[in-house]
Amino acid sequence: MDAIRNIVILTGAGVSAESGIDTFRSEGGLWEQHRVEDVATPEAFARDPELVLRFYDMRRAAIQTKEPNAAHRALARLDAEWAGELLIVTQNVDDLHERAGARRVLHMHGEHLNAWCTECDVRSRWIGPLIERPPCPRCGARALRPDVVWFGEMPYGMEDIFAALRKADLFVSIGTSGAVYPAAGFVRNARDLGAATLELNLEPSQGTAWFDEARHGPATRIVPEWVE
Ligand code: BJW
Secondary structure, eight states, X not given: OTTOOOEXXXXXXXXXXXXXXXXXXXXXXXXXXXXXXXXXXXXXXXXXXXXXXXXXXXXXXXXXXXXXXXXXXXXXXXXXXXXXXXXXXXXXXXXXXXXXXXXXXXXTTEEEEEEEETTTOOEEEOOSOGGGOOOOTTTOOSOEEEEEOOXXXXXXXXXXXXXXXXXXXXXXXXXXXXXXXXXXXXXXXXXXXXXXXXXXXXXXXXXXXXXXXXEESOHHHHHHHHHO
């Protein structure tokens, strides 16, 4: 990585799979007969809030019992040691990058540990069940929803992500199927902006042809191998 100074790393559900957190689109990756596209939308929440809140309460509780794996730890080491610019853009709502020690992390699809009050627009740390309709710590309204980005909503941090992509010498995509935009388009954005591109995934992703290089295997093996 001699000529490389600035790195953008995109991570997806595959980086947390070996910690025991289900991916979205794997075999059996359905939730109670619902596709993620049917549960993770503002329309689904309006139609059946109990179903959606139950889905997120269950996932939030499960995530809190999981631990970072060797891939998270390798990325945290890279973050700590890399003198150039580095940004880990994660699509994951878990906090396993942070619990492994990574600091330069941007959660473009939100965080399961946060709730968002749709009444006063304030985000707060909230880890209890949302299905009980707790009051917002700021305004008291019973209008908290998970602070995650659903289909049709604008992902967080897009300006910061594009600023990092413009400066990047290397773009690395880890554990993501390349099915969901705008994240799936970052490889083309990075290429157009002059970065080298590398895919690290269990299998070829939908966008694998866009990468200069692709290495396939479990994240706990191929990510530490790449970092070392
Ligand atoms: C391993 C492994 C191991 C397994 N080791 N690897 C038509 C064309 C283009 C776009 C659109 C379109 N129609 C609609 C859109 C837009 C839409 C979209 O992309 N839809 C698609 C279905 C086509 N996107 C949006 O609406 C987004 N917003 C938006 O576009 O706003 C407008 C905008 C305009 C211009 C600029 C910017 C914005 C919002 C998308 C929100 C996605 N939200 C979710 C839910 C978040 C909350 C939650 O967690 O519940 O985000 S959906 C879900 O998918 C979640 C994930 O972050 C996301 C990506 O999934 P990911 O991480 O890739 O997981 P999987 O399961 O798909 O893949 C796992 C991979 O890991 C696999 O490849 C495995 O092989 C691999 N793997 N084990 C290594 N051990």
